[in-house]
Amino acid sequence: MVTIKDVARKANVSTATVSRILNNQTGYSEQTRETVMKVIEELSYKPNAVARSLISRNTQTIGVLFPNVSSMLSSEILQGIEEVAHHYGSSVIVCHTASDGIRTNKYLHLLHEKRVDGLIFVSETLRDEYYEKIKTMNVPLVLISTMSYKHQVPYVKVDDRHASYTATKYLIENGHTKIGMISGNKKDPIAGAPRIQGFQDALSESSSLSDSSTNVIFQNGFTFQDGKEGALKLLQQSPDITGIVAASDEIAIGAMSSLHHMGKKVPDDLSIIGYDNLTTSEMVIPPLTTIAQPFVEMGANASEMIFEMLRNGTHQVQSRIMRHQLIERESVNKQ
Structure with missing residues (x-):
């Protein structure tokens, strides 16, 4: 069985560096991260997720709550989220709330039990009850295609x-x-x-x-x-x-x-x-x-914001207003 020591030896770094990279911590260069991730892939190293989460208190998972997972809008946002999460070695748990308060609270309880590292809340009003529940989870939260005037939560959306x-x-x-x-x-x-x-x-x-x-x-x-x-x-x-x-x-x-x-x-x-x-x-x-x-970019930006907050140990980053664009096709007659 391949161990973390095998990865460290072949990448010519310490086991502590490999651990920091696996847990998205700071203290290494991007070149070192790429080298270690390449070795992990070559050796087919599978870190013990349970043991790693007990040590680092990270589970390498992000929870994403969608009101409608079947829409094309949701699929494009999720694509962006997953691309970035994969880059950082994390997985995504997707929850379909159907804009239903009972179901949303149920999923928040589930994600709390799963000890997710962060939450992304998509295209739905952040009710007080959701916000208070998420506060008890003590994890970074980013909103997509929504915002809250009442609660100071970072968001990604267009105007x-x-x-x-x-x-x-x-x-x-x-x-x-x-x-x-x-x-x-x-x-x-x-x-x-x-x-x-x-x-x-x-x-x-x-x-x-x-x-x-x-x-x-x-x-x-x-x-x-x-x-x-x-x-x-x-x-x-x-x-x-x-x-x-x-x-x-x-x-x-x-x-x-x-x-x-x-x-x-x-x-x-x-x-x-x-x-x-x-x-x-x-x-x-x-x-x-x-x-x-730009739904894919919006998802990617939100995911990047989660990992930035995890690295910096904060729950606040700068919100981002994405640029909309007029796409001219054939459904408008120029009179």
Whole structure:
């Protein structure tokens, strides 16, 4: 059986250095880390995780809580998280909360029992009860696609208000003067209200468009079905609109489905711009113009922040606002 001494001998370092590298501690160069990790791979060294965790108090695991693990958004974020975690020799435990308080508390209890080294909380409001539970765990916490004004927790997200403003402004700059929006839940402080506000900000800059700020259909979520239903409601309310801002790509694609069944063509009869730049936005006909969130980078950044806090022995790092990007495709008619 290969031991830590065998790794140290072949890498020409001390066993203490190998241990520090395995436990993401400081005191070595990046070149030394790469050498040791290469030797570990060559020798197929499998450190005893239980023994190592008892000594270092680290389990080399990170807990990630998603409201919806099946969405493409979640899969891209998870890709970024896992790439960085793998780089540092850690594993990821994924929990599907379904935005349910009971299930979230249950998973937090489980992750506490598993003694995870850090937590990443994705796209959901950080309730007081969650925060208090996590405080008892005494581990680093990073939020993705959400933030908390009340609790000083580092986060990684885009500026949703600005991104929605960018989407609306794009329609205006392409000659659209009658614009509507299909939003998520207006009571959602994370992705609902800010995107609605960004839409209204862009419209308010032009006096000729100020009345359009009422052309908002509030849905419960950001799903394909919300888009199908929202498009029908919006056109009943405002049949003369020429452009739609959708609060997500799924909403946009659902709206396109309804428009197709109504005999309306995109973008000839109605232009649509989405939000997220999911893989499916390139697959629909016509390909969807949208606002891109760098989900893989967001996951990677959050994971890096966890390991930075573990190295430095702190629970605070600088939050990061990621840059959104307008992706031009074929769903917006330039009038």
